[in-house]
Amino acid sequence: MTATVVLVHGAFADAASWSGVIADLQEHGVPVVAPPNPLRGLAADAAYIASVVNQIDGPVVLAGHSYGGAVITVAGTDEKVKGLVYVAAYALEEGESLAELQGRFPEPLLGRNLKQSTYPLEGGEPAVEFTIAQEAFPEVFAADVPREVTQVLAVAQRPLAAAAFTEAASVAAWKDTPSWALVATGDQAINPDVQRFGARRAGASVVEVEGASHAVAVSRPKEVAALIREAVQAASA
Template sequence: SGVVARLRHDGYPVIAAANPLRGLDSDAAYVSSLLDSVSGPVVLVGHSYGGEVITNAAVGHANVRALVYIAAFAPDQGESGLALVGLNPGSRLGEALVVRPYAVAGGGGADGYVDPAKFRTVMAADLRGSDTELLAAQQRPVDLAALQAPSGVPAWKTIPSWYLVAGADRAIPAATEKFMARRAGARTVVVDGASHLVMLSHPGRVENLIVQADEATD
């Protein structure tokens, strides 16, 4: 909300896509359909797993001028989020994961939550404990199958990219974020000491990078 408020204050229309978190292909198709409904130029921003989604959703959309990754996965073709988590040491996500099966009409799956007792350590060490307790209770889980799914041809190969590295990230190691940013040729900033939820702890830094991407591709 802090990033959205700053962007709106600076005159940007903002759509915070309701990422379904059910499967990489279906999530990317959902965001792709949303892009179809936008007539003007788009700066597409993704955080965490959302980076996988924008990497796939932006393919074939000429109106997407820039991709902005915020402590996010930027996979190459065939890579999955879970594989990238283990690329370098430093992630504590695996030890904090709580798996809960779910059922829906016609099927179901297994959702991954971050253990509320470990949420602040893994996700938000630079936020107040009282805030992280609320965030832990309200977290939206992602189907583990989405994190295991191989990514398609990446949009960052043809669309200019920007990357914000969270320097103290314990979900996706900062070393992995830097690797993905370099590989994508992204213009990169590092926020030292920032947790995985850097958009909450440093909304100004996140907004600045989005504005840079817009101004550079205007």
Template structure:
């Protein structure tokens, strides 16, 4: 029998061991000469390139009446932390057709996919603005109007009982070159009860003082063919909303076939009182359509 010799094995990633092979075989292995005419070494196997993730869609946020872009502040910070490009559009609040045309012109300047988000009256705007823009991959309604063709915001407000908005409106006429109109504000004394009952009193008072009025003609205008008929939609229902009744929000969400979540104790200004929940829904929409 050939006497075995101990040859150190190659180091292994998890353990080391020594293997025993016959001495003669070991010598043969050591003395085999290199042959230059040997068959060429096989080509190395190609290594797959690391997977590249598609760029995240741009999130465009459209505020509603009695507000401005700063109302999205808590949501913007969370989305940016997650790596999303964000644009908080300045909704003019001067008329449904013109407001929708303005947002549509903004969409046309954005390369790549868009998740279009709106609150309150802004829902009417995105419902019209997204039509004809194939880069809009998802619509997200946050306690927002999602009208069908021919419907107006004011009509939807009265669809179910519970809205206190009409009784809280303060109407002020305004004049501009070539005409004028009537602006609607929320009575500061009623602002918190109607718009943000789950906000701190001091915060609601500041919002009431800083509110931007909406031309009442914008809330009375009939909506066009809705983008939610062809674009996937998501909806956040504010269960304690006193501006747009929760029952109306649920009706609009169901009609649009929207993926729906409900926050039972949320006021109309849910993006201020629950910014994390709002941001999470937007991220869900982005992932589902990305």
């Protein structure tokens, strides 16, 4: 039975960022789902994605981009998850947060170009969330994507709750599940060395896409899809 791919987008994006990858997977007969990632906090987001996985029949491969990598690390403990694919993503250790992992490496351009805002919480004070400053978005997120596309992406980006940066992973699914990782060497949102470190620690099979921006799923969808299909083939064997 062919494994179903669940594509988990990261911060400052939505499921449409997987469009080119989805098209490639569908062309190759791979069943695929691209749910919305709530972006409200690691435990809550992972619980949501785990609920999606739970409702799928048969084996599953989870693919996470950016912060979505942290989400699949926590959500991927279901026994039906047969593979994890990290796409320019964080692969956290149990008890580790995004801020802790990134803090061990030089800060990328993202850190200096975040715009803070707030959103309401029922029965409490407003919470903080972040987007990328629109004028910096092309360079930080999608330097190898046509300018007219990045201008749309900058407007459509979805914010990440500040709490997600400091919330520790409750588990690391890669300890018990085979993993693959794609490193975007031109990434200005997550230091490529952060991606390499997490992939190496997870024992992932790694490919590097030279010069690719953080938006590698948009700019280089066939290379991203090829790695995911490799994981699907292994999971479906």
